[in-house]
Amino acid sequence: MAASSVLLDGIGLLVTGSSDYGDGSPLGEVEDAAIVVDQGRVAWVGPAAAAPPVDVREDASGRCVLPGFVDSHSHLVFAGDRAAEFDARMAGRAYQSGGIRTTVTATRAASDEVLAANVARLVTEMRRQGTTTVEIKSGYGLTVRDEVRSLVLARQHTDETTFLGAHVVPKEFADDVAGYVELLTGDMLDACVPHSRWVDVFCERGAFDADAARTVLTAGMARGLRPRVHANQLGPGPGVALACELGAASADHCTYLTDADVDALASSGTVATLLPGVEFSTRSPYPEARRLLEAGAVVAIATDCNPGSCFTSSMPFCIALAVREMRMTPAEAVWSATVGGAVALRRADVGRLVPGARADLMVLDAPSYVHLAYRPGVPLVATVWHEGKPSPW
């Protein structure tokens, strides 16, 4: 072992996220466990009694350790606040809101400094709650300049940046959707490709139809971006089928699914990413996680953190909702918030604590991951390690 290796010992319950390490379950549970971290990577996991000698030893004091959360869907680059809109929605009061366009106006008007501070604050807030990998979308700029600066700001915090110029048709193109699609697949795509890993489209009535979505996604794919789709959130629609057809890494929302949609997800590599914080914050019906799981689909959970439909940054909260409202077991929900998120981002190096993986983990102030649902709302994340280093905050 190199001089930099650290043994995290005294782990009451370790979640590896791999059936190859631990009790053979998908979550890979190991009691009385230890991890060796070397140069930011996991070097060894197993029963504490079998741990190799290392230079430095840290004690988890019998607590539960799990992989850092992988939040595969968020919108963190924005300005403004829509608390008044939320307040009115919850009370059933009429409220004149431009929805996403309200945030677009505020974001365009904001300085780089304000946007940068907002992203940094939210990423830190997520980190304190156990999130060590986050995908961040553009989509509140909707001009070449504003989409690029959103992605540049996001890239300062993550490699998982997503070009979502196709979030909504901006008001200046309200009468010329074809013109906006031309911009999206032309100058805007050109400018955004260097700063993006992914291309995403909000494929929904009121946003982009299947033809426009296919045009944008295939244009992005031709430039090396990988597709993911906002699909079937507000009603049945073509988004999930399109995502599966194009081999998208993930179809996100999946609130309204036909049997054909479920079959397509189950028989493809496209992950069904569920965002139950949205249904909580909009008082909508929750996606049918059990139907997806029983069909054999891969399910991820993410926050969708955004100022309109869901302003939570808390993966523990989403896990509690997944258990209460979508009838996932705590084990399934934790898997979906770690390994599932990693699959939705096509990442093998995060979301699991196995040799070679990034040493991204959290220590819970609890003996089991079940407590993330059993103790809803309680900030249980005691310490977060990112690339082998305990986070200071």
Add this chain to the structure above:
Amino acid sequence: MAASSVLLDGIGLLVTGSSDYGDGSPLGEVEDAAIVVDQGRVAWVGPAAAAPPVDVREDASGRCVLPGFVDSHSHLVFAGDRAAEFDARMAGRAYQSGGIRTTVTATRAASDEVLAANVARLVTEMRRQGTTTVEIKSGYGLTVRDEVRSLVLARQHTDETTFLGAHVVPKEFADDVAGYVELLTGDMLDACVPHSRWVDVFCERGAFDADAARTVLTAGMARGLRPRVHANQLGPGPGVALACELGAASADHCTYLTDADVDALASSGTVATLLPGVEFSTRSPYPEARRLLEAGAVVAIATDCNPGSCFTSSMPFCIALAVREMRMTPAEAVWSATVGGAVALRRADVGRLVPGARADLMVLDAPSYVHLAYRPGVPLVATVWHEGKPSPW
């Protein structure tokens, strides 16, 4: 002003909890506000521009300040953990549980040190989430010795201790309920009175019927304890009517109410204390807050923090549930979690930030209290002042 006075300035939005201070609403909102704290009490509140000169100035940086939460219903003195029971319940799996009696067995077997550490940990956890006044019940001892030690341990953290020997009939009295009521109203009451402010009964099918509840409550009242009642949680029942008849400070749960129950609450001084974390954690229907509010009842919100039916300690989480699930407005929910809790404990010195009140407050990492519901699950409580002192943790 004395040398110890502190000005908390730069408050973007202050909630006083009094219609006499602020905008005239029940929540008492003041924008661009300040508070003067002197010797642990609020000395002055108002617009920052009008603040008197003081020795020390602290800056809230435009954030929202509200009264510390008053959590008027909790069960923090216990040992053991029922995560496995929770896990099974959520999955709909059969699970052999003794319910409350499981925790009674573990609590009786635990050392004073273990119980004391558990209470301290949970009180600290609550404080970090903004709770500055907490009511703590006994009820997992159910012997003279174990009820007394529960109350003694609780009293180390709060004046609001509640004798709940009548939580459930312990198994050794399973065939002799009358004998247990005799103990409750005799030796156990004698021993517990010096350590209690309140007497409480779980008046429910499977626990204590109306006659037994009346016997226990009136015996406690005759010894100077003040009554509160666990009522109408699992089905319609006599608890609410009994609470109102006896002038109880609060009837807690109120999940199943007849029109007569609602009328009784609205026309009495008995507060309806709602515990939505229980319904979340047991997947049960939520109480009808709007029906109570529209009838004119005083509504409080509390956590019911306990290891069985609801192990949240988070008042912010309960506020988010109150808004999402019980259709309270954020303003109503915050009022119920502060002023409402204080009324349910018959306390005039907490739950509000008005001259003479205890300087118990929190600074939110947010511009408004609405964010407690708008940003569910996010730990937004930045700093908590208890009796005028910022809490270290």
